Amino acid sequence: MDTKPALQAETAISLLSPSDHDVYRKMTAEHINTLQLNNNSHPKYNAHPEARTIKTIKTKLKKSEAMITHTDKGNSLVILPIKQYDSKIQDFIQANNSQTATKDPTKNFQSQIRKLMKDSKNTNPS
DSSP states (O other), X not given: OXXXXXXXXXXXXXXXXXXXXXXXXXXXXXXXXXXXXXXXSOGGGOSOHHHHHHHHHHHHHHHTTEEEEEOSSSSOEEEEEHHHHHHHHHHHHHHTTOOOOSSOOHHHHHHHHHHHHXXXXXXXXX
């Protein structure tokens, strides 16, 4: 086993307030134990449970041709078939008379903003 990470952790802990040493040593020991358990287990199952869950979700989404996206309003997620999502995007583009830009307008916007800022400094001396 490589002891370098443990030594680096101990060095970092020694720089903390003495009252925090024991807490962080315990947390570090727990993390090291978890890593050792994961490394010693079967290679197929050595990922964290969250990683396995995410992989399962991705596989199911791909299989069912669906996706996860944010809702228009609120702070929530929704699962939609990809075709339905694409249709909603096309409807939005058509309803709002959106047009495809022939080139990236970012530099033009940035130069306009810089000019406005420069002009405002000249008109409002502080």
